[in-house]
Amino acid sequence: MSLFALRSAAEGLALALLSLAGALLIFGVFVALGGYDPIVVWRILFVGAFGDAFSWQNSLQRAAPLMLTALTVALPAQAGLTVIGGEGALVLGGLACASLPYLVAPPAGWVGSLLLLTVAAVAGAFWVGLAGALRHYRGVNETISSLLLSYVAISVLKHLVEGPMRDPASLNKPSTLPLVESVRIGSLLDYDVHWGLAWGVALCLIAGLWLAFTTHGFATRIVGGNARAARLVGLPTRQLAITACLLGGGAAGLAGGIEVAAVHTAANASLIAGLGYAGILVSFVARHQPLAIIPVAILFGGFGAAGSMLQRRVGLNDASVQVLLGMAFVIILAAESLRGRWFATARAHA
Amino acid sequence: MTVDIVVPVLLAVLGGAVRVGTPFLFVSLGECLTEKSGRVNLGLEGVLVFSAMAGFGGAYLSGSAWMGVFAAGGCGALLGLLHGVACSFPRVNDIAMGIAIMMFGTGLAFYLGKPLIQPQAPQIPSIDLASLIGLSDTSAVQAALRMNALFPVGVAISLLMAWGFRHTRWGLMVRMVGDSSDAARALGTSVVGVRIVATTLGGFIAGLGGASLSLYYPGSWNEGLSSGQGLIAVALVIFARWNPLNCLWAALLFGGAGAIGPALQSVGISEGYYLFNALPYVLTLLILVLTCSPTRRIRGAPGELKVS
Numbered sequence: 172m173s174l175f176a177l178r179s180a181a182e183g184l185a186l187a188l189l190s191l192a193g194a195l196l197i198f199g200v201f202v203a204l205g206g207y208d209p210i211v212v213w214r215i216l217f218v219g220a221f222g223d224a225f226s227w228q229n230s231l232q233r234a235a236p237l238m239l240t241a242l243t244v245a246l247p248a249q250a251g252l253t254v255i256g257g258e259g260a261l262v263l264g265g266l267a268c269a270s271l272p273y274l275v276a277p278p279a280g281w282v283g284s285l286l287l288l289t290v291a292a293v294a295g296a297f298w299v300g301l302a303g304a305l306r307h308y309r310g311v312n313e314t315i316s317s318l319l320l321s322y323v324a325i326s327v328l329k330h331l332v333e334g335p336m337r338d339p340a341s342l343n344k345p346s347t348l349p350l351v352e353s354v355r356i357g358s359l360l361d362y363d364v365h366w367g368l369a370w371g372v373a374l375c376l377i378a379g380l381w382l383a384f385t386t387h388g389f390a391t392r393i394v395g396g397n398a399r400a401a402r403l404v405g406l407p408t409r410q411l412a413i414t415a416c417l418l419g420g421g422a423a424g425l426a427g428g429i430e431v432a433a434v435h436t437a438a439n440a441s442l443i444a445g446l447g448y449a450g451i452l453v454s455f456v457a458r459h460q461p462l463a464i465i466p467v468a469i470l471f472g473g474f475g476a477a478g479s480m481l482q483r484r485v486g487l488n489d490a491s492v493q494v495l496l497g498m499a500f501v502i503i504l505a506a507e508s509l510r511g512r513w514f515a516t517a518r519a520h521a
Numbered sequence: 522m523t524v525d526i527v528v529p530v531l532l533a534v535l536g537g538a539v540r541v542g543t544p545f546l547f548v549s550l551g552e553c554l555t556e557k558s559g560r561v562n563l564g565l566e567g568v569l570v571f572s573a574m575a576g577f578g579g580a581y582l583s584g585s586a587w588m589g590v591f592a593a594g595g596c597g598a599l600l601g602l603l604h605g606v607a608c609s610f611p612r613v614n615d616i617a618m619g620i621a622i623m624m625f626g627t628g629l630a631f632y633l634g635k636p637l638i639q640p641q642a643p644q645i646p647s648i649d650l651a652s653l654i655g656l657s658d659t660s661a662v663q664a665a666l667r668m669n670a671l672f673p674v675g676v677a678i679s680l681l682m683a684w685g686f687r688h689t690r691w692g693l694m695v696r697m698v699g700d701s702s703d704a705a706r707a708l709g710t711s712v713v714g715v716r717i718v719a720t721t722l723g724g725f726i727a728g729l730g731g732a733s734l735s736l737y738y739p740g741s742w743n744e745g746l747s748s749g750q751g752l753i754a755v756a757l758v759i760f761a762r763w764n765p766l767n768c769l770w771a772a773l774l775f776g777g778a779g780a781i782g783p784a785l786q787s788v789g790i791s792e793g794y795y796l797f798n799a800l801p802y803v804l805t806l807l808i809l810v811l812t813c814s815p816t817r818r819i820r821g822a823p824g825e826l827k828v829s
Contacts, residue, residue, distance in 0.1 A: 253616050310815035311806075314563065314616055315756050319802045322749045326799035333795070451620060490631035497625025501607060504618050508610035 182510065183458055190506045191456075191470075194499035201494065207485055219480030220473025226480075228363040234472030235364070236261070238371030239426035240450025241457065241464045242378055243299060246419035247313070248459040249382060250412040251395035256302055256317025257423040258447025259324035260295035264424025265431040266328050267294035269347040269438035273336065279353035287354055288428045295424015296417040298324060303416030307409045313416075325443055332439055346439035356433035367429040371468070374422060378461035391415050423447060449475075452500050471496070530784045536665030537780020538773045539672055540738045544569065544747075546675040546772035547730030548754035550682060551597070551723035553765055556758055557686065558719035559699035559825030563619025564604050565727045566751030567626020572597040572731030574634040577742040581642035586736050589642065590671070593732035594725045600626050601724015605717035616827065623751070637742045645737045646670050669737045671729060675769075678726060682765035695719055699823035727751070749802065756805045760812060762821035778804050 195216075199209030220230050243257035268291040277283035302317035333345045356366050382388040394401040394411045401408050427442060435441050453471050457463035478492035548565050555562045562568075575596035580589025604622045608615045650666035686692035698705045698715040705712050730750075735742045757775060761767035782797030812819060 255620055305806075305810060308815060309810050310813040311809045312759075312813075314620075315752060316806060316809060318749065318752050319756070319806050322802045323799045323806075326795045326802070330793065330795035334793075448624060452624065455617060455621075488632060488635045490628055490635065493624070493628030494632045495628075497621065497628040500621035501603070501618070501625050504613055504621050505607045505610055507614075508612050510612065 186506050186509060187456055187458075187467075187503065190503040191499055193506075194495060194502050197498055197502075198495045201498075202487065202491070205487075207487060211485060212481065212487065215481050215484055216474065216477045219477030220470075225363075226473075226476055229476040230469060230473035231364045231368050232472070233475045234468040235367035235371045236426040236430060236446045237450055237453050237468040237472055238375050238464055239367075239422040239429075240447050241453035241468055242374060242422035242450075242461060243295075243419040243447070244451050244454035245457065245459040245461055245464060246378060246391075246415045246422070247299070247303065247412070248454065249388075249395045250391045250415035251398055252303060252306060252412060252416065253314045254299055254302060254317045254416060254419060255314055255451050256299060256319075256321045256447070257419075257450045258443070258445070259317070259321030260298045260420045260423035261427035261430070261447050262321075262328050262442050263298050263324045264291035264295040264427030265435075265442040266324075266331065266347075266427070266438045267291050267424070268428035268431045269350065270331075270336065272348065272350065277354050279351075283354035284356055284432060287350070287432055288425055291428025291431070292421040292425040295427060296421035299420025299423065300413060300417040303413040307412055321447065328438065328442065329440070338437065341437070341439070344439050344441075346435075346437040349437040350432060354432065355436060356429060365429070365433040367426070367433055370425065370429060372465055374425075375461045375465050378418075382461065387411075387414075423450070449496070452496055455500065456503055526788050526790075529788055530781075532662060532665040533784035533787055534777050534780050536667070537784055538777035539668055540776065541779040542772040542774075542776020543669050543672050543675060543733045543737070544730035544750050545754055545757060545775050546672070546679070546769060547733065548727045548751050549757040549761065549768040549772055550675065550678055550765060551601075551725070551727030551730070552754050552758045553723075553761070553763055553768055554682065554695070554726065555601075555720050555723035556826055557699045557763060557823055558695050558716045559702065559823050560605075560608060560716050560720060561615050561619060561755070561827060562601065562604050562622070562720060562723060563616060563752065563755060564600065564622025564626060565619075565724070565754060566747065566749065567623035567630075568597045568600045568724050568727045569731045569734065569747045569751040571600055571626035571630040572728035573735035573746050574630040574637065574731075574742055576728075576732035577642050577735035578634070578637055580644075580736055581637060581640055584643060586643045586645045589736050590645065590729060590732040593735075594728040597728020597731060598721050598725035601727070602717065602721040604724070605720030608720070609713045609717060631744055634742055634744070638744075641741075642736065644740055645733070647737070648673070669733055671733045671737065674729070675772075679765040679769045686765070696823070699825055701824055727754075730754075753801055753805050756809055759819060759822075760805075760808045762819065763823060764821065775801050775804065 199213060202212050203209045219226055221227060240257040240261060243260060244254060247254040268287045271277060271287055271290050277286050298320055302313045302320055305311040305316050306313040332347055336347045337345050338348045358365055359369060382392060390406050391411050393406060394408045398408055430442060431438055453464060453467050457467040474492050478489055481487040481491055482489050548569055552562060552565055572593035576589040576593030579592025580586045600622060604618060607613060607618050648668045648670055650668055651663040686696060694710055694715055698712050702712045734746050757771045761771045779801045781800060782794050786794055
């Protein structure tokens, strides 16, 4: 790694940490205005996220889907597209995973699980790929179309779980038929964390390696960096961008499949939990770098875990973490304008 | 289907076009003003939710629906101001910042709005068109012609904006900043200043749409109040070719599409209720697919705009 790359990575890290600190500071003022003690709130945010083994497990459990939905934003972003429809791809993935047994009985054991997850990933890939294709063949803004597709996916889920695919036994919460025990995804070793975490970490690593070391990944980054230059050197910009969308959507679909196969055991409204939206934030904080997504997702998973503790301990309502995340998002984007200033003198001397 | 089903459904859709379309109208007018100055505000979704909460809270605390409307507009303007200022810093992406404002506004609304989920607030009065024009035979007709008092305000704003863009110095300035910031700079106009003002005013107008949601229809505050209306409005502006008068027709069209599901449900057809609810989104997508093109810019699009 060159000195310049090292410096710019250090600058990115410093900016991200400073923005987060700023967001926590403003959040402290915000809760203080509401009559809460900010010191206690900060402490609980830390303890609830990373205080002991239990909270670590909770944080990691929450981080797993975030890694995947963050990839949904990061991979298209590497090809220059701003996709924010991860929520829909996740919902559709979960739905596809739960629907497969209606058509064919999946084989028992890990083969069946893998089959279900593949179907989930394909469904998610199709949904985000559609937004990418609309962008490249029809010029439709992918940010808007991916979000509209999200709402369509959510409507389809609600229609199916409350209508044709409803399990008659699900009274309070309309759901599909639960997956049979043998294809569900269990815990990682003896911990209270399911295999989704391994999927998330592995896919982030693979995506990072793909972008850094393969020709295809490099070409994708060129398309994102300068689409005109990419066309001039003869790169198939359309295919590259749509492929990035397909891969990203696949990650969100997989996240939905894992949510169904490991957590909810059936598709229902619990899938619409905002994981897709949180993934947007994670990806932006990680500057769309797959390797950086892993720690950022763990951090934000931790905030999520601490959120429920904040509610139990000091009575801050569960939307408080959403406020914190929103503040962090605004500040991190605004801090982008500071980039390149701090090391300007150092660069001049080098 | 028989006449006694078709007529009530048609009436309900017609009435629903105004009722459901009013928030669309305000948000699309707000977005239209913002985009005319050359900037996109995807955060209007957050503005809509936040101002719906603020409007409901304002009306509940003050006991007057109109105080609520002002509170909603004011809070919308504040979020618009935040977006406008934040996007003025160098290298800040307005699309990404819009997403951030969307999350921030929604989170803040949910947080501050928790105590407001139960209570009732005074509602915006409705204008009874049926009795105004002496038509009051059936209750269905009356219900269809009962109109949100904010709707005429929205129509007035759209007329005012259409006239303002064309005939006033201010309108010309906004259009110039949106079409060519270089030209504006050469004439000594503050590009950043005009954009901040336009984004803030746009937030105010969109905030009125939030008040219409929480104080008229559905007329209460809950966390599922807005589901993408703010974003549909962004697409609506593209469909309306950045013309405030077209925004009015587009909002009514989308309101009508959104009212089909509830209208069918009211006559006992609940089959596919959720699918009918997806209609506005599908319609928006279809319109985008039909109007956009990969090779040329959309006619009427402000030159500085990145979304089209």
